Amino acid sequence: MADGLEEERDDLAAMIVPLGRALMAAEVPILREHGLAMWAYGVLLGLSEEPVRTQSALAKAIGADKTRIIGVLDDLQERGLIRRTPDPADRRARLLSLTPEGRRLRDSAQAAIRRSEDELLAHLPPDERRAFVRALKTLSVLPWPDPAGPQT
Amino acid sequence: MADGLEEERDDLAAMIVPLGRALMAAEVPILREHGLAMWAYGVLLGLSEEPVRTQSALAKAIGADKTRIIGVLDDLQERGLIRRTPDPADRRARLLSLTPEGRRLRDSAQAAIRRSEDELLAHLPPDERRAFVRALKTLSVLPWPDPAGPQT
């Protein structure tokens, strides 16, 4: 990459994937303390952004199959953390939204996770830490080719 | 983290895990051109470091179950990419090593993957790119708590 001598390193994926797994594994016990499983947390995060979404839109947004999250939604609704409102404009669809309790739980869980992440990031010098997070933000929003191929 | 105002961002895991998935997905077609599946490539990488390893040591090193890689090893051996030498010091164990062809294939596949990764990293300004890779190296080597809990 015309970058002069580059230090030797493992493949990017070989470093990032295990790191991601470890990060997820570290979230599990934190989420469990909040009574949340990973997908449930993902749903709460996915519902943070307005406007409200339908179930399939949410599924696509959080990278899940639409059938995958149904049980999760059932449970969250039963616990009063989300609402499923019939869409007056399309009687097939159900609009999802967080209840105040859902919002509180999401905030509380996310705060705990952030604290745990900060411990991890503390291993990096401050400027490197900022660059790392900035780079992550940039790379995570890149348009990746759809694994399933362009929609027919 | 005594860091002044920090910009808003998604959870680390929420950025890193999809990035890792995308990186892996990008590797698949490259590896297939080399006649390799993901685990096969992982095995070749895991055998890069001397001294030679036993099957269970390799499995642990690359984060696989020892039963998981047996079929992979069978195939790689049949194709002349690795050797399974009986350990003279322990007749239960089989020492693994790359053949010259295995080494060549690994190098060729890895070079192609690096080129693809460089395209990705080109989205980052040079100094940020260097900091990102350096941070990744640091974080990926941290001692994470064993998901299975400390060995009994």
Add this chain to the structure above:
DNA sequence: TATTGTTATACTCTATAACTATA
């Protein structure tokens, strides 16, 4: 008794197919 390599089995997760009701 523990460990290496192996096979067969069970389990977990996810995607696919099929259905109803709407559009």
Add this chain to the structure above:
DNA sequence: TATAGTTATAGAGTATAACAATA
């Protein structure tokens, strides 16, 4: 005809159990 939500089924991937050989 196509889509939203749902259920039931099938598939992929992985781990667990059990075994023979050796330590």
